Amino acid sequence: MPVVGLGTWQSKPGEVGRAVEHALANGYKHIDCAMCYQNEPEIGESFSKVFGAGEVKREEVFITSKLWNTFHRADEVPKACAKTLADLQLEYLDLYLIHWPMSTEPNTEQGLFPADAEGIPMFDSKSPSFAETWAALEKLVEEGKCKNIGLSNFNIAQIEEVLAVAKVKPACLQVESHPHLPNLALLEFCKKNGIAFVAYSPLGNPGSCFKREDQVNLFHDEDVKKIAEKHSVTVGQVLIRYQVDKGNAVIPKSITPSRIVENLNVVGLKLESDDMDTLNKLYLKVGPKGYRTCSVVHWASNPNYPFPEEL
DSSP: OOSBOEEOTTOOTTTHHHHHHHHHHTTOOEEEOOGGGTOHHHHHHHHHHHHHHTSSOGGGSEEEEEEOGGGOSTTTHHHHHHHHHHHHTOSOBSEEEEOOSOOBOSSOTTTTSOBOTTSOBOBOTTOOOHHHHHHHHHHHHHTTSBSOEEEESOOHHHHHHHHHHOSSOOOEEEEEOBTTBOOHHHHHHHHHTTOEEEEESTTOOTTOTTOOTTOOOGGGOHHHHHHHHHHTSOHHHHHHHHHHHTTOEEOOBOOOHHHHHHHHOOTTOOOOHHHHHHHHTGGGGSOTTOOOSOOOGGGTTSTTOSOGGGO
């Protein structure tokens, strides 16, 4: 898995395709997608265009997608994967992740985001277990639909539950990670268990629809700015290299051509030990445990909600 990829969460229709094409034309070999981002058909058109022209070969690019919450039942998993493959115009995925540990009711009028008349999320009435969902993903590996399978937004106890039943070990855990949420214990767990760690929202989600009212913009942090000035790079490059130097893969999102190129251009940057110490302790400025920007508290009543200690 290439360590720096392009994230596509919150990339709008009419913009995401151009972003993917620009990324592939400028050296990216890792693209992160998901059904619930609702932009996979446009990304698929870009894949078809680029791969069809022979500019970049399909086998040179590591492509990830994710199983959405409404498809956790064993008989729904292959349907979800088939739709993603059709939308992305691919024959296989390099990595397929369970997007969240919570499952929601399938086949409702509301589609991907089922809710009752009062707007309360409708959780899956059959409550499929992790074992059921994981076994269905393992079958996709057997069928050649996915080369690797993994998890996203799972906590340590939930990962252990999957490991206990897995015939195919989770290859990857994708979670929010940045200096305000370094996830050091989770990272150490993944290293001990041979699970690759992929950081999403590495820039701290300054423009996210999930932005907190009390959120502090990492781009305005004086310590981060000083590190950037010392190395003659941008704040964004410092935040991306921070993940790389921790041994993580990282998927910053951008639709701006210059920033897409800039985000990949961190190869020559090497943060020093005091830089890493500063960044690792930065979360203490915003609270004893830092904070998560994508906390999805509307699902907090689900028994599989992964961050109960943060409520």
